[in-house]
Amino acid sequence: MRAIASGMTDVGLQRDHNEDSYAVLSEYDLFIVADGMGGHRAGDVASKLATESIADFFRSTSREDATWPFHFDTSLSEEENRLQAGIRVANRQIFERSIRSRDCAGMGTTVVGALFSKKKNRIYVGHVGDSRAYRVRKGSISQLTRDHSLFNDYIMAMPELTEEQRAELPRNVITRALGMHDSVSVDLISDEPQPGDVYLLCSDGLSGMLSDDQILHIVSSTEEVPEMCRRLIAKANENGGEDNITALVIRIDEQDDAELPNSATIGPPADSQQVSMGDRSTVPAVSASRSEKS
Incomplete structure (x- = not known):
């Protein structure tokens, strides 16, 4: 099987700039969405630094003689270790930048990344914050990630x-993000994909504007992956577009067609968009404001 992916981002209807970033690295089957936060447009810096740091980590550790900055967790697979380490490297770089630069003080970003292993037929998801991963399979949708938010913490502690x-609970306060501390805990999920499965990585600018049923309808009624991204973002804007919006769609395909050209697309600074026609993937940035998102 193979993963066919496309990403797209939009500033939305109520923000004056875009603080999201995303990356499609087809050569590693790695896909990332980051939602930045911080004053003086530092959210742009944080989200872009997250996608670039993770991408650079995967490139540098592709060599056999590569050294890893963290202890290898033997309870996890190599893929899980690599994804987790890449996110932790990004956290450290964002934290160090924030304490070196006055303009970047207090910046941070959420992140969700997916790594597809053809060899093991597994998809590994790592996330920090409230950017989400969904799976659409045979007419049903499942949220794979759990938001690291004050709202969720309350619900878990007081289900009654x-x-x-x-x-009455605040819904825009996140309790975990890259750059908040010098170390970070990364949640990991492993899933066994089936042919036809669609995985959606998105910022809360999308998940906050669309219900699960709306996401399911758009994904299920759309054939082309780039068109899924376009329709999801258009619907989020139609529903109010209160935040920056990023959608990255991954479809698992078992066709024996010729391999798609390898390419890496990484979201540029906010307010700009870049499209790589090699694998028809688009790349830029999405939302936030520190541990409480505005």
């Missing part, structure tokens, strides 16, 4: 809360 009490 009524709907009225839940409605």
Whole structure:
């Protein structure tokens, strides 16, 4: 099987610039979405630094003589170790930049990354914050990640809360992000893909504007992967576009067609977009403001 991926980002209708970044690295079957936060446009810096740091880590560790900056966890697969280490490297670089530069002080970013292993027929997802990963399979949708948010922490600690009490809880406060501390805990998920599965990585500018049913309908009724991204973003804007919006769609295909050209696309600075026609993947940036997103 192979992964066919495309990404797209949009500033939305109520923001004056885009603080999201995403990356499609087809040569590693690696896909990343980051949602930056921080004043003075530092969210742009954080999200771009996250995607570039993870991409650089994968390039540098592709050599057999490569050294890793973290202890190899023998309870995890090599792919899980690599994805987790890449995210932790990005966290350290963002944290160090934030304490060196006054303009970048307090910046951070959420991140969700997916790594597809053809050899093991597994897809590994690592995430920090409230950027999400979904899987659409045979007419149903599942959220694979759990938001690292104050709202979720309350729900887990007090599941007996009524709907009225839940409605009063703040929903825009995240409890974990890259750059908040010099180390970070990364949640990992492993999934066995089936032919036809579609995985969606997105910022909360998309998940906050679309219901699961709306996402499912768009993905299920659209054939081309780039068109799925376009329609998802258009619907998020139609529903209000309150934040930057990023969608990265990965479809698992078992066709024996000729291999797609390898390419790497990494989101440029906010307010710009770049499209690589090699694998029809688009790359740029999405949202935030520190541990509480504005």
